[in-house]
Amino acid sequence: MKAVILQFSEKEGLSLNDISLDDPKPEVEEVVLQVSACGFSYHDALIMNGTLNRGVSLPRVLGHEISGVIVDVGSKLSKKLIGSKVVVIPKDLGHRQNGGFAEFTSVPFSSLVFLPPDYDSIEKACLLFSPISVAAKAVKTCQLVKNNWLIISGASGGLGIHAAQIAAAKGVKVIGITSSEKKLKFLQKMPWFFAVFMETEPYEEILFAMTDDHGIDAAIETTSMSIERLLNTLTPKGRLVLSGQISSSKSPIVPAEVIFRELQIIGSLGASLPEIDECLNAIKKGAIEPIVDRISPLSAHSLETAFTRMTNREVVGRILISPLASSSV
Known part of the structure; x- marks a missing residue:
């Protein structure tokens, strides 16, 4: 699969690189998601510039604001889950576990919020939790x-x-x-x-x-x-x-x-499941509008551009990185 990885070398310091990785395999209570979109946050920017390194192991695929579709499940989970649209409540994603700046990622079943089958904006849904x-x-x-x-x-x-x-x-x-x-x-x-x-x-x-x-x-x-x-x-x-x-x-x-x-x-940190459900219902009713600055394709260049625009304080809402996007929109 295609992914963008953050790594460190004595020669180049911290750098982003396009890379090909094996598709992830789920542990017994994990699912594999085809990533629809992943938000680029200030948290990611701080890891990229070296400011935030607590609990971060490199090399690492960053990105924790993830929405996607289940394409594989672990041995303890039902195959009926395949095809479900979900949002991830992140724990170690982008720190000790590879995150969402990739075509696929594996996450614990317990970290999922399920979207209605008719939910029509799965890319913007990555902003539901954070x-x-x-x-x-x-x-x-x-x-x-x-x-x-x-x-x-x-x-x-x-x-x-x-x-x-x-x-x-x-x-x-x-x-x-x-x-x-x-x-x-x-x-x-x-x-x-x-x-x-x-x-x-x-x-x-x-x-x-x-x-x-x-x-x-x-x-x-x-x-x-x-x-x-x-x-x-x-x-x-x-x-x-x-x-x-x-x-x-x-x-x-x-x-x-x-x-x-x-x-x-x-x-104030994170959110509870009732708060997440309340926000999902508000989005469905149009009471909350997810604000997206742009949707960019999955590449090291896209992440570098997002980092520069965030550092220069040019972003309104969130930049989304989507493996499904062919160009920035």
Whole structure:
């Protein structure tokens, strides 16, 4: 099968390479998927640049946001599963086990979410667990009610843009923060945002004016943007939910501000099966729209381009890598 592998050499350092591998064979309680699509996430980018190496063994096929069709099953599983459309809840994929930037991949049966047979967008379905359900959990962690205020950093990214949709559907007033004029103009056209600002703007003062000095009820951090600035927008007893910053960078926090304003700083990771089911139903009803920047064919060049565009902060939503795509669309 065709795959893209990340490997390390003393001469070239970390590099991506197109490679041919044997088709995977399932263990007794595994299935083999023909990959329909795999999302390229910030997590993948951090592994590619060497920032995130904890638990990662090389050489490795990256990619953990996977949708596909079951084409083979282990000896303890029913052959009737073959042909089922599924999404994967990742565990070690792209770390100690080869992931989804390949034509086929093997995964535990226990990690599958089954899609309805008539589900018509299996490529976009790869975003069901992450970023969509992960974003839903972050919004839930904020404990917001109708007419509350929410600020989201990295509002055009995979986590941010789906968190905005989910919160807005609950009647929350969503403020987006983004990094470029192009993305600003795109987000301003979206119905989920009450207002959108560039991260270079002095938006803290503007937000207090907009909220009649109340401040923002909760913030969701999805990027390496200043956590201190998000805290400064919050009302007393406001919540900051950390969901996307997984690099080793440090953020200054003034403990006195947190203490005297009784702020809460909470981490949010992954999603539960009920949250995933809720998001799947919302997608089927059109209440959540998976936002795809582009779908690119499976190749080292496609991954390198995705990495460059993400590093340059050009991506809106997610770039998908699909072995079934012949060119970028």
